[in-house]
Structure formats: structure tokens, C-alpha cells
Amino acid sequence: MITSAFNKSIIFEKEVTSENVLGTPEPKYTFFKNSWANMRVLGGNTQYTENSGLPFTDVEFTFRYDPKINYDCRILCDGQYYKIQHLYVEGRKDYIRIKANVWEKEIVNTR
Numbered sequence: 001m002i003t004s005a006f007n008k009s010i011i012f013e014k015e016v017t018s019e020n021v022l023g024t025p026e027p028k029y030t031f032f033k034n035s036w037a038n039m040r041v042l043g044g045n046t047q048y049t050e051n052s053g054l055p056f057t058d059v060e061f062t063f064r065y066d067p068k069i070n071y072d073c074r075i076l077c078d079g080q081y082y083k084i085q086h087l088y089v090e091g092r093k094d095y096i097r098i099k100a101n102v103w104e105k106e107i108v109n110t111r
Contacts, residue, residue: 006036010061011076012069029074037063039077042099058085061098065089075100 013029020026044057059082061075075082075098082100089096 005038008039010037015072037061057102065093
């Protein structure tokens with residue numbers, strides 16, 4: 001893998017579950033690390049239900065190996081959150097390929 005192909009700045013956020021006043025677990029995400037990666041769109045589709053359509057897009061990120069990246073993380077890239085579906089370790093722990101799909105848009109605080 002040629003590292004000059006890492007042309008996207010991505011942010012990893014790690015899930016931290018806390019409990020609210022009623023004792024119900026609330027998943028929250030905190031900043032974990034910045035990284036440079038290569039992003040490739042694999043495909044997408046729309047699943048139609050009775051009331052609406054549910055669009056989804058599958059992507060693949062490639063970046064340098066980090067053993068702390070796992071399925072509890074999510075990726076922020078270009079204002080979109082991506083949920084990690086699968087982790088592939090390349091070579092002798094040189095790189096990681098992540099198959100992910102669009103999860104939700106980033107909520108920008110305008111205050």
C-alpha cells in the first residue's frame with residue numbers, strides 16, 4: 001500500500017456507555033484519534049418499506065495498523081458517521097481495511 005494514497009482525514013470516536021438518572025445505559029462517543037486513510041465506495045442501495053426508503057452506502061477505509069481500533073469505534077469522515085462492520089488486518093499488521101456503512105450525519109452545533 002502506498003501511503004501517499006491516504007488522502008482523507010478521518011476521526012475515530014470510541015463508545016463510552018454511561019447510565020442516565022433512571023439507570024438506562026446511554027451510549028456516548030468520545031474522541032479517540034485522528035488518522036489519514038484511503039476511502040473507497042463499494043456500493044449502495046435503498047431498502048423500501050411501506051412508509052419510506054432506507055438508503056445505505058458501503059465503504060472501505062484503509063489506514064495504518066492500530067491495535068486499539070475495534071468494533072466499539074465509529075468513523076467520522078466528511079460530515080458522515082460510519083459504523084464498522086468488519087476489520088481486515090493486512091500483511092503483518094501493516095494496515096487495516098475497514099468495511100463500514102453510513103450510520104448518520106454529523107450534528108453540527110451552531111451555537
